[in-house]
Amino acid sequence: MTNSPAHPAELSAPIVEQAVRNALLEDLGMAGDVTTQATLPKEAVAVAVMNVREPGIIAGIDLAREAFRQIDPTLTFEALVTDGEIVSPGDNIARISGNARHIMSAERVALNYMCHMSGIASYTRVFMNEVDGTDAKVCCTRKTTPGLRAFEKYAVKCGGGSNHRFGLDDAILIKDNHIAVAGSVSAAVHAARAFAGHLMSIEVEVDNLEQFAEALDAGATAVLLDNMSPKKLREAVRLNKGQARLEASGGVDLKSIRKIAESGVEFISTSKITMASMPLDIGLDIEVENT
Known part of the structure; x- marks a missing residue:
């Protein structure tokens, strides 16, 4: 079966x-803004260009646009790229x-939103490049900046992650702590x-x-294989026989992710x-425009 490409993510x-x-x-x-009030004439007009100084993936255009809109709905914001687009040093991204x-x-x-979210999108793409050619998907976790989770997870999608x-x-x-209290x-x-x-x-x-065998017998939909070596991950994939969706987590970095992906797990989660x-x-x- 051929997988259809995912539709672009969207922020509400x-x-x-x-x-x-x-x-x-x-x-x-x-x-x-007391500095601006003190130094700029009230009637001054200008054209500003947002540009990137290093290669990466863009995320956060909607938040940048909204910042200018809320300050002044008459400002003209022209996006020159879209979220998820690859950019190079010197590229203009908005006017x-x-x-x-x-x-x-x-x-x-x-800029704060754009820099932060584009950084996440760009780093996600680096991880995605490491698993290229495998079936593994790189996923973010709940380890996010308080108050910014929706935007950080959106940025992960812009970078090609899940x-x-x-x-x-x-x-x-x-x-593990739920299991400790539940007993097994x-x-x-079964309680879940x-x-x-x-x-x-x-x-x-x-x-x-x-524990993995026990989880399969109990009918878990998915199993998170925590801090397992690539060898044990491969064994889990063999034992699973397609019963549950398998996710690897723990100790995931740019040095280890390729071997983890080659084990055959479907998902790799990393903070x-x-x-x-x-x-x-x-x-x-x-x-400043001359008027």
Whole structure:
């Protein structure tokens, strides 16, 4: 069966609007942009260009656009690239024109989102390149910056990665501490199956092949193979025989991910793509129009 390409990810407008509003309130404070008010004439107009200084993958255009829109709806924001697009040093990614004061006041919030999210997208692509030619998908985790999860997970998608669960409410993931309290893998999985609705997946984390066999017997939808060597991962794939979806996690980095992917697991989850990425270097250059 041929897999269809995934449709592009999309951020919901209310989430973007609320997050940008909070960011602008944080930055502008009670008095607004006092430096810009002190130095620029109220009627000054300008054209600003956002550009990248290093290669990468773009993410966060909608948040940048919203930052300028909330400061001044009359500003013109022209996106020159789309999220998920590969860029090179010197590429222009957006052009903003209108009141100079308002461009300056929205600049930092727009850039903060763009730099952070584009950094995650770019680092995700580095990991994806390492598993090229295998069937493994690289997934992010719940290890995200508080308040930025939706945007960081969106950035992972822009970089070609996949999302694990978004929170504690959209899937059941039975971890070692749940098993410790429940008494066994089987007890935890059976209790989860009795509780869950028919559309909710049940994944269980296991540390060894004995627990893995127990999880399969209990009917887990997916199994997270935690900190297993590539050799043990290959054995788990062999024993699984397509019963459950298999995910590898723990100790995943750029040195180990290829061997993990070659074991045959379907998913590889790592916090590094959200927690260890560096911001992409993006700047804004402004030119004052002669009037």
